[in-house]
Amino acid sequence: MGQPHATAATDYDVVVLGAGPVGENVAERTRAAGLSTAIVESELVGGECSYWACMPSKALLRPVIARADSRRVPGLRQAVQGPLDASAVLAHRDAYTSDWKDDGQVDWLDSIGVRLYRGQGRLDGPKQLKVTSPEGEHHTLKARHAVVVCTGSRAVLPELPGLPGAHAWTSREATSAHAVPGRLAVVGGGVVGTEMATAWQGLGAQVTMLVRGEGLLPRMEPFAGELVADALREAGAEVRTGVSVTSVVRDGATVTLTLQDGAMVEADEVLFATGRAPRTDGIGLTTVGLADGSWLSVDDSCRVQGSSWLYGVGDVNHRALLTHQGKYQARIAGAAIAARAAGTPILETDRWGAHAATADHAAVPQVVFTDPEVAAVGLSAAEAEAMGHRVRAVDQDMSAVAGAGLYADGYTGRARMVVDLDRETLLGATFVGPGAGELLQAATIAVAGEVPIERLWHAVPAYPTISEVWLRLLEGYRG
Numbered sequence: 385m386g387q388p389h390a391t392a393a394t395d396y397d398v399v400v401l402g403a404g405p406v407g408e409n410v411a412e413r414t415r416a417a418g419l420s421t422a423i424v425e426s427e428l429v430g431g432e433c434s435y436w437a438c439m440p441s442k443a444l445l446r447p448v449i450a451r452a453d454s455r456r457v458p459g460l461r462q463a464v465q466g467p468l469d470a471s472a473v474l475a476h477r478d479a480y481t482s483d484w485k486d487d488g489q490v491d492w493l494d495s496i497g498v499r500l501y502r503g504q505g506r507l508d509g510p511k512q513l514k515v516t517s518p519e520g521e522h523h524t525l526k527a528r529h530a531v532v533v534c535t536g537s538r539a540v541l542p543e544l545p546g547l548p549g550a551h552a553w554t555s556r557e558a559t560s561a562h563a564v565p566g567r568l569a570v571v572g573g574g575v576v577g578t579e580m581a582t583a584w585q586g587l588g589a590q591v592t593m594l595v596r597g598e599g600l601l602p603r604m605e606p607f608a609g610e611l612v613a614d615a616l617r618e619a620g621a622e623v624r625t626g627v628s629v630t631s632v633v634r635d636g637a638t639v640t641l642t643l644q645d646g647a648m649v650e651a652d653e654v655l656f657a658t659g660r661a662p663r664t665d666g667i668g669l670t671t672v673g674l675a676d677g678s679w680l681s682v683d684d685s686c687r688v689q690g691s692s693w694l695y696g697v698g699d700v701n702h703r704a705l706l707t708h709q710g711k712y713q714a715r716i717a718g719a720a721i722a723a724r725a726a727g728t729p730i731l732e733t734d735r736w737g738a739h740a741a742t743a744d745h746a747a748v749p750q751v752v753f754t755d756p757e758v759a760a761v762g763l764s765a766a767e768a769e770a771m772g773h774r775v776r777a778v779d780q781d782m783s784a785v786a787g788a789g790l791y792a793d794g795y796t797g798r799a800r801m802v803v804d805l806d807r808e809t810l811l812g813a814t815f816v817g818p819g820a821g822e823l824l825q826a827a828t829i830a831v832a833g834e835v836p837i838e839r840l841w842h843a844v845p846a847y848p849t850i851s852e853v854w855l856r857l858l859e860g861y862r863g
């Protein structure tokens with residue numbers, strides 16, 4: 385075997401570490417601005433989102449939700465009573481991950497003139513990275529203007545006796561498994577837990593959710609978690625709240641979880657959906673005065689606090705762990721890097737300026753693809769009050785809207801808008817119900833646009849769509 389060899393340093397205007405959706409978008413923006421750009425990736429170009437998160441999870445969920453929706457339509461219900469064809473769903477998921485191959489995304493990087501370095505990258509002092517390729521080659525990359533860390537996040541497992549030997553699932557296994565387990569225990573009631581419980585219960589597993597808090601989706605309006613828990617139970621899952629797992633033991637095909645009251649839960653697989661940690665350990669942060677393994681604290685242009693050249697974009701900055709929000713940050717950071725490289729004296733970093741990711745604070749949209757779907761943007765009523773806003777929450781039963789009744793027999797859903805009483809604009813909105821995800825963009829525009837209620841009154845929803853819930857909410861506010 386030959387000795388690993390080092391190449392001479394190569395200079396680029398911008399070097400991006402991590403080619404997930406966010407790193408790809410930063411590179412695309414800086415290239416479009418005429419800056420030479422290299423990107424470093426240790427696994428697959430496309431990142432967590434393409435292979436172990438958004439794409440495979442939604443490919444698993446779509447048939448589950450479509451079947452549930454169909455069963456609520458008179459005349460169609462009886463045609464969709466059978467089980468899903470799980471192997472066809474898993475094959476559909478495999479197609480969405482391109483069988484975990486990134487050729488298409490590599491070709492795209494090539495087409496936009498971004499140089500890809502495959503391997504593990506780490507900072508090596510200011511504006512410099514070392515990359516070790518899978519073949520053991522070492523490359524030194526120097527950045528004239530910016531290094532952008534987009535290394536994302538990984539699942540966190542709690543420290544529990546027995547867990548290391550229990551072959552527990554994280555989000556990676558939950559999105560890439562090739563067989564439906566008979567019994568699946570899901571620990572954690574956040575977004576990953578509720579989506580994956582919905583998917584695998586729908587695919588035929590017997591799911592038991594073990595949630596230590598009072599309910600599901602604790603960061604959203606309380607009715608969101610309540611409606612999702614009701615629906616999961618109706619689909620046959622067990623949802624246990626206020627329980628903590630204290631140990632895990634795997635014995636062959638069976639995993640046994642012990643709870644704080646001594647009760648035991650047996651399953652074939654257990655998913656820990658208990659949050660995320662930054663993938664910043666071992667990437668050389670200490671060589672630039674930062675703590676190894678820390679989330680990167682950034683300003684609104686996504687530049688690391690106190691640095692003139694280091695950026696942290698996407699999950700790694702912990703502002704909003706969502707693909708679309710990371711890609712938004714990538715557009716903002718890309719523009720800021722280009723402006724600074726061009727010597728622009730003053731950047732537009734004021735609220736809603738071209739170089740400020742203001743929406744991260746005020747208008748983050750999220751759809752949880754459960755049945756019912758949960759769609760939320762901006763602040764919940766509790767968050768708005770905690771931030772000192774004078775607010776009024778207006779609620780509406782979505783089943784009262786003609787379009788909802790037509791969409792599904794016995795439609796169950798609820799909507800809330802949170803109004804800033806001082807400005808008479810929306811601070812947030814939440815819709816929970818079948819098909820609710822597609823209602824969200826209108827709310828995002830209202831929140832990000834700070835559209836006054838008196839003008840929203842003129843935005844007439846078409847009859848008979850579920851969007852007429854807007855009219856009911858506005859009537860509820862205006863009386």
Ligand SMILES: Cc1cc2nc3c(=O)[nH]c(=O)nc-3n(C[C@H](O)[C@H](O)[C@H](O)COP(=O)(O)OP(=O)(O)OC[C@H]3O[C@@H](n4cnc5c(N)ncnc54)[C@H](O)[C@@H]3O)c2cc1C
Nearest residue numbers: 402404406426431432433437438505536698699705706707
């Ligand atoms: C199960 C699940 C479902 C989700 N569903 C959705 C959804 O429906 N919608 C949504 O908006 N968000 C969703 N998310 C969140 C979304 O996946 C993340 O917000 C998104 O992937 C973040 O993108 P990123 O580019 O910052 O990081 P990542 O996608 O994690 O990409 C980081 C990349 O950096 C690479 N890397 C790391 N360290 C190094 C290194 N030292 N050298 C070289 N390369 C390195 C990694 O290999 C990876 O390719 C989901 C998350 C999970 C877990």
Ligand SMILES: NC(=O)c1ccc[n+]([C@@H]2O[C@H](COP(=O)([O-])OP(=O)(O)OC[C@H]3O[C@@H](n4cnc5c(N)ncnc54)[C@H](O)[C@@H]3O)[C@@H](O)[C@H]2O)c1
Nearest residue numbers: 542572573574575576577596657658659705750751752753
């Ligand atoms: N559709 C989407 O937009 C989507 C889908 C999946 C994930 N995501 C993103 O991925 C991120 C990660 O999701 P997640 O669900 O892993 O994290 P999360 O933070 O949303 O939920 C984790 C849950 O686990 C609980 N928990 C933590 N430690 C625990 C323990 N030891 N025992 C029991 N419960 C414990 C927490 O209280 C929390 O409720 C989210 O922030 C979300 O934005 C988005």
